[in-house]
Amino acid sequence: MTSAIRIPAAVLLPGTGSDEVFVRSVFGGPLAALGVPLITPAPVAGAGLAEAFLAELDGLADRYGTVLVGGISFGAHLAAEWAVANPGRCGGLLAALPAWNGESGSAPAALAASVTADLVADVGVEGALAAAVAGSPGWLGEELGRAWRRHGSGLEAGLRVAAGRSAPTLQELRGVGVPAGVGGCADEPVHPAGVARGWAGALPRGVYGETSLEVVGRDREALGRVTVLAFLRGLRG
Structure with missing residues (x-):
């Protein structure tokens, strides 16, 4: 092929x-x-x-x-x-x-990243993760749990970078x-x-x-x- x-x-x-x-x-x-x-x-x-x-x-x-x-x-x-x-x-x-x-404007993914960044700022990575996992399929919750914890204190800033970048x-x-x-x-x-x-x-x-x-x-x-x-x-x- x-x-x-x-x-x-x-x-x-x-x-x-x-x-x-x-x-x-x-x-x-x-x-x-x-x-x-x-x-x-x-x-x-x-x-x-x-x-x-x-x-x-x-x-x-x-x-x-x-x-x-x-x-x-x-x-x-x-x-x-x-x-x-x-x-x-x-x-x-x-x-x-x-x-x-x-x-990015009002694109759903940009809005979601901004809202998540605000949540991380308010309740921390673990608090935001608990909220995200509660409404997600099991496999996605597992992915978020691993990746978000790896980003740690940098997660909020990374989300804001993505939300605002063309x-x-x-x-x-x-x-x-x-x-x-x-x-x-x-x-x-x-x-x-x-x-x-x-x-x-x-x-x-x-x-x-x-x-x-x-x-x-x-x-x-x-x-x-x-x-x-x-x-x-x-x-x-």
């Missing part, structure tokens, strides 16, 4: 308040099946979250020459931002659950000519599938793949598979 020689090493970033453990659970299997090396930088907690990830992408591109970049939610935003700024070093894009394009505009995405897979969940209101479809439509070689949050709850790799399969279709297009 597609050989690893045609696909550079993948560098994938986690979403806000998440971590590299979740990224690997989503993308590790699908990329391993293609023989693609996967690099998952750990988040740097606090206000430097975004700039640290962008610097990590710069360093890895210096090392490898060309990298396949991507991520989940805010991680996808940062990867796309980097792809816009580095057309000669980006070999492809894997964007799962992008939450907005352009200014994603690439659709016009900017139209200038990213590399193969791109964009994955969405049809039943995920915080990361609307319409945003992911908009990204895929704007990217010249973008292809959209879809699953559901219900399926991801049983099989984390479902999100990775639809995103990687969409990328492969863009690669051949």
Whole structure:
């Protein structure tokens, strides 16, 4: 099928308040099946979250020459931002659950991050975690428990960074000519599938793949598979 020689090493970033453990659970299997090396930088907690990830992408591109970049939610935003700024070093894009394009404005994910940051400021990480877990599926509660505690005192600042940072505009995405897979969940209101479809439509070689949050709850790799399969279709297009 597609050989690893045609696909550079993948560098994938986690979403806000998440971590590299979740990224690997989503993308590790699908990329391993293609023989693609996967690099998952750990988040740097606090206000430097975004700039640290962008610097990590710069360093890895210096090392490898060309990298396949991507991520989940805010991680996808940062990867796309980097792809816009580095057309000669980006070999492809894997964007799962992008939450907005352009200014964050009143996007559900931005509002959720701001509300959560306020809650952390008021009751601390453990108090905010208790509130979040109470209304979440069991698997998501486990993910939040691990990742939020790892972010610790930096969680609030990281959430505010994500909530206020612009994603690439659709016009900017139209200038990213590399193969791109964009994955969405049809039943995920915080990361609307319409945003992911908009990204895929704007990217010249973008292809959209879809699953559901219900399926991801049983099989984390479902999100990775639809995103990687969409990328492969863009690669051949």
